[in-house]
Amino acid sequence: MVLGSDLEMQTGSTPEQMGxxxxxxxxxxxxxxxxxxxxxxxxLVIAGxxxxxxxxxxxxxxxxxxxMQQEAETVLAVTFTNKAAQxxxxxxxxxxxxxxxRRTMIGTFHSICARLLRFxxxxxxxxxxxxxxxxxxxxDETDSLSLMKGVISRLNLDDxxxxxxxxxxxxxxxxxxxxxxxxxxxxxxxYREGRLSEIFLAYHSDLARNNAMDFDDLILTxxxxxxxxxxxxxxxxxxxxxxxxxxxQDTNRAQFDLIRLLAxxxxxxxxxxxxxxxxxxxxxxxxxxxxxxxxxxxxxxxSFQSDFKPARLIKLEENYRSxxxxxxxxxxxxxxxxxxxxxxxxxxxxxxxxxxxxEAQDEIDEAYYVVEELKRLNARGRTLKEVVILYxxxxxxxAIEEVLVRNxxxxxxxxxxxxxxxxxxxxxxxxxxxxxxxxxxQSFNRVINVPRRGLGKTTVDRLNQYALDSGISPxxxxxxxxxxxxxxxxxxxxxxxxxxxxxxxxMLSKTxxxxxxxxxxxxxxxxxxKLQEDAxxxxxxxxxxxxxxxxxxxxxxxxxxxxxDEPDLDSFxxxxxLVSDLDAVREGEDSVTLMTLHAAKGLEFPIVFLAGLxxxxxxxxxxxDSETAMEEERRLMYVGVTRAEDxxxxxxxxxxxxxxxxxxxxxxxxxxxxVPSRFLREITPGLLAGYYPPPAGERREAISHDxxxxxxxxxxxxxxxxxxxxxxxxxxxxxxxxxxxxxxxxxNNYGGGGGSSGSYGGGANRSGNSPYxxxxxQPAKPRAMRMDPNQPPDKTAHSSEIxxxxxxxxxxxxxxxxxxxxxxxxxxxxxxxxxxxxxNVEFDExxxxxxDPRFAKLIKTS
DNA sequence: CTGTTTTGACTTTTT
DNA sequence: GTCAAAACAG
Numbered sequence: 071m072v073l074g075s076d077l078e079m080q081t082g083s084t085p086e087q088m089g090x091x092x093x094x095x096x097x098x099x100x101x102x103x104x105x106x107x108x109x110x111x112x113x114l115v116i117a118g119x120x121x122x123x124x125x126x127x128x129x130x131x132x133x134x135x136x137x138m139q140q141e142a143e144t145v146l147a148v149t150f151t152n153k154a155a156q157x158x159x160x161x162x163x164x165x166x167x168x169x170x171x172r173r174t175m176i177g178t179f180h181s182i183c184a185r186l187l188r189f190x191x192x193x194x195x196x197x198x199x200x201x202x203x204x205x206x207x208x209x210d211e212t213d214s215l216s217l218m219k220g221v222i223s224r225l226n227l228d229d230x231x232x233x234x235x236x237x238x239x240x241x242x243x244x245x246x247x248x249x250x251x252x253x254x255x256x257x258x259x260x261y262r263e264g265r266l267s268e269i270f271l272a273y274h275s276d277l278a279r280n281n282a283m284d285f286d287d288l289i290l291t292x293x294x295x296x297x298x299x300x301x302x303x304x305x306x307x308x309x310x311x312x313x314x315x316x317x318x319q320d321t322n323r324a325q326f327d328l329i330r331l332l333a334x335x336x337x338x339x340x341x342x343x344x345x346x347x348x349x350x351x352x353x354x355x356x357x358x359x360x361x362x363x364x365x366x367x368x369x370x371x372x373s374f375q376s377d378f379k380p381a382r383l384i385k386l387e388e389n390y391r392s393x394x395x396x397x398x399x400x401x402x403x404x405x406x407x408x409x410x411x412x413x414x415x416x417x418x419x420x421x422x423x424x425x426x427x428x429e430a431q432d433e434i435d436e437a438y439y440v441v442e443e444l445k446r447l448n449a450r451g452r453t454l455k456e457v458v459i460l461y462x463x464x465x466x467x468x469a470i471e472e473v474l475v476r477n478x479x480x481x482x483x484x485x486x487x488x489x490x491x492x493x494x495x496x497x498x499x500x501x502x503x504x505x506x507x508x509x510x511x512q513s514f515n516r517v518i519n520v521p522r523r524g525l526g527k528t529t530v531d532r533l534n535q536y537a538l539d540s541g542i543s544p545x546x547x548x549x550x551x552x553x554x555x556x557x558x559x560x561x562x563x564x565x566x567x568x569x570x571x572x573x574x575x576x577m578l579s580k581t582x583x584x585x586x587x588x589x590x591x592x593x594x595x596x597x598x599x600k601l602q603e604d605a606x607x608x609x610x611x612x613x614x615x616x617x618x619x620x621x622x623x624x625x626x627x628x629x630x631x632x633x634x635d636e637p638d639l640d641s642f643x644x645x646x647x648l649v650s651d652l653d654a655v656r657e658g659e660d661s662v663t664l665m666t667l668h669a670a671k672g673l674e675f676p677i678v679f680l681a682g683l684x685x686x687x688x689x690x691x692x693x694x695d696s697e698t699a700m701e702e703e704r705r706l707m708y709v710g711v712t713r714a715e716d717x718x719x720x721x722x723x724x725x726x727x728x729x730x731x732x733x734x735x736x737x738x739x740x741x742x743x744x745v746p747s748r749f750l751r752e753i754t755p756g757l758l759a760g761y762y763p764p765p766a767g768e769r770r771e772a773i774s775h776d777x778x779x780x781x782x783x784x785x786x787x788x789x790x791x792x793x794x795x796x797x798x799x800x801x802x803x804x805x806x807x808x809x810x811x812x813x814x815x816x817x818n819n820y821g822g823g824g825g826s827s828g829s830y831g832g833g834a835n836r837s838g839n840s841p842y843x844x845x846x847x848q849p850a851k852p853r854a855m856r857m858d859p860n861q862p863p864d865k866t867a868h869s870s871e872i873x874x875x876x877x878x879x880x881x882x883x884x885x886x887x888x889x890x891x892x893x894x895x896x897x898x899x900x901x902x903x904x905x906x907x908x909x910n911v912e913f914d915e916x917x918x919x920x921x922d923p924r925f926a927k928l929i930k931t932s
Numbered sequence: 933c934t935g936t937t938t939t940g941a942c943t944t945t946t947t
Numbered sequence: 948g949t950c951a952a953a954a955c956a957g
Contacts, residue, residue, distance in 0.1 A: 363946095493950090524933065
């Protein structure tokens with residue numbers, strides 16, 4: 071942001087003024103200038119965390135358009151997420167104006183391929199001999215998996231031996247490595263490979279019959295189109311003369327092949343530079359490669375210079391983002407990786423405060439710690455939108471969300487159970503897909519009897535068989551259903567009516583906007599009415615939420631019509647299929663952001679919480695027995711740490727519930743407690759304040775039940791006139807954490823059976839589930855938190871003040887106290903001097919505990 | 933064919 | 948502990 075901000079200040083100027091050389095290079099360091107102004111030819115930019123690579127990329131594009139007088143159509147920029155693409159588009163628009171920027175092509179590999187395939191797919195025949203039409207649909211993982219199940223059972227293979235899920239993954243991996251079904255068939259040697267190849271082929275013929283592609287096909291197929299369709303490659307090759315790829319360390323083989331086909335210059339014209347008026351710039355950081363499970367391979371980046379011969383190398387090594395302490399933490403961790411290129415990252419900021427580390431009792435306690443810190447930060451004038459809470463697995467968000475809701479802190483969750491993966495959204499989208507592409511059998515099967523039309527499995531099977539035999543689409547088969555033997559006349563009529571309905575909508579879809587199409591189909595199918603019935607008859611307690619979600623989808627469609635370049639069904643479906651995290655954070659909305667570490671790639675926040683630093687969770691269990699996987703986890707940790715600008719908090723829980731079943735990693739009696747993450751121990755000791763993990767090998771039981779324990783402290787908080795911190799013991803009272811969370815804030819399904827997680831509680835729009843609208847929900851309105859956005863954050867003072875003492879209620883021996891978790895007790899001992907006191911409390915139920923009043927919420931009752 | 937009950941998968945990360 | 952798919956009963 072340090073670098074980005076100056077661009078934003080220029081919005082008042084006209085595009086002509088903006089393009090001037092001096093402004094494009096304003097405030098850049100020498101290496102950044104070199105990258106922005108690099109001449110023709112290939113160029114590798116090694117950009118460490120926080121080194122301003124987004125700024126460099128956007129200005130590079132602007133530079134090409136203005137200083138180097140290149141046409142906007144010749145620019146192709148590949149980003150890792152749709153959100154990054156949007157961000158880049160916006161920034162470029164500000165520099166060169168909308169008229170120019172809209173002509174560039176910026177997007178993810180997937181969305182770019184999807185868009186281009188619509189034009190060229192009909193000229194293409196797959197190596198297996200299939201043809202697709204331009205109205206193909208994109209299958210997500212669920213669609214693809216159910217197709218796979220069908221294939222495996224059709225081939226009479228045992229789904230215990232050939233687990234559809236695993237097979238799907240293997241085939242996906244093959245495609246990411248650049249294998250088509252046909253190519254793999256030639257290489258398959260062993261028995262199992264032979265079967266796999268059969269499945270691969272059959273799966274693809276099924277996809278083709280449905281006129282569908284999965285995610286991986288988008289890239290692979292477009293690459294094939296370039297290779298095999300005459301003239302296509304030349305056309306695009308001629309058009310895209312300036313290609314930029316961000317996050318290049320996470321490129322896989324299939325994507326690299328594609329880039330190579332597009333970028334590599336045509337054969338040399340005698341005596342002329344083949345790269346004349348052509349450029350290829352790839353940007354990345356090997357230490358941030360975290361997608362190898364998707365077949366990303368950072369070695370592709372390492373060999374870039376030999377793959378593209380006269381490649382120039384530029385290193386951006388100055389970090390403008392984080393404090394020196396945060397960088398030191400990051401560096402001390404990543405240094406433990408061996409598969410690594412040594413790299414310097416020079417810090418451009420002050421030392422900053424220590425990184426706070428806290429050990430909580432359990433995941434709820436951990437969340438409470440975060441909330442308490444949020445309140446303290448608030449008191450210092452920091453706003454919620456400066457804060458992100460990161461975690462390794464999506465499941466971890468639950469406890470945090472619960473506590474945030476309880477404390478009325480608005481939040482925005484990125485990812486999670488994705489909006490479009492919900493049952494009701496998939497239903498409605500399946501209708502749209504079927505309308506768009508009547509050959510889509512998966513969607514057909516999904517909606518044929520939703521809502522109930524009296525069409526069961528037997529009927530559908532027979533119909534599908536008929537469709538298959540006659541080589542027609544399932545929708546067409548419906549129209550002919552009354553003539554099919556074995557189908558009762560009455561059933562046939564229902565089928566015909568369904569087919570006619572879809573056909574009618576199909577025609578309609580060409581003339582009316584998507585949102586109206588949605589309205590029509592929801593009305594005619596009575597989809598919402600049925601849900602309403604379910605809701606009132608209490609059949610489905612989630613029904614109300616589902617209605618909300620469907621309404622949300624209609625709103626999304628309306629929004630789409632307003633903003634999209636081509637607001638048709640076609641681009642709506644493509645977008646919905648490929649977007650998961652669209653504008654997660656609304657401009658101006660003051661809320662905390664929650665997301666996984668993976669989702670945080672490329673982002674930065676002044677204040678970062680990183681939760682769940684426990685062995686088995688982070689690093690994740692599945693990486694424990696592979697050194698390569700462990701190094702990837704470590705890179706993930708590196709990514710997490712380097713998101714932080716000013717303050718970083720690391721937390722872990724002594725106990726953690728997993729699937730309601732007890733602690734993670736936990737078989738056996740002795741492993742009731744979690745083990746602190748090895749990454750904590752890898753941090754140079756002086757950099758952490760609060761908790762520091764015991765030496766390796768020391769058994770966790772050393773801090774056992776009867777022994778007193780100390781909740782992590784604030785690194786001996788330097789006394790500094792009792793400013794910032796304040797009454798957090800007070801309004802937080804002992805009752806804010808009742809043993810069962812039967813809170814009354816959400817009437818729906820919160821009250822009942824012990825500790826309900828509140829998913830869907832209060833309806834569908836549980837913050838952040840919608841990719842489009844993440845407004846915090848009504849009960850979470852910022853009531854308790856009044857963060858004043860007008861009050862500027864105090865960046866300079868902040869980092870040192872983080873260690874300031876927190877006010878707490880002073881106690882002495884004999885005082886009766888109430889604790890949220892341990893109940894009622896009596897202080898039996900006071901340890902340590904003032905401001906750092908610890909209280910030894912004898913609880914009626916929970917025994918004797920040593921507590922730090924700056925964390926433990928002790929309410930004096932006598 | 934529908935409605936209910938039971939099983940079982942899920943929790944690594946995402947385009 | 949949650950959800951959806953599969954299995955079962957009517």
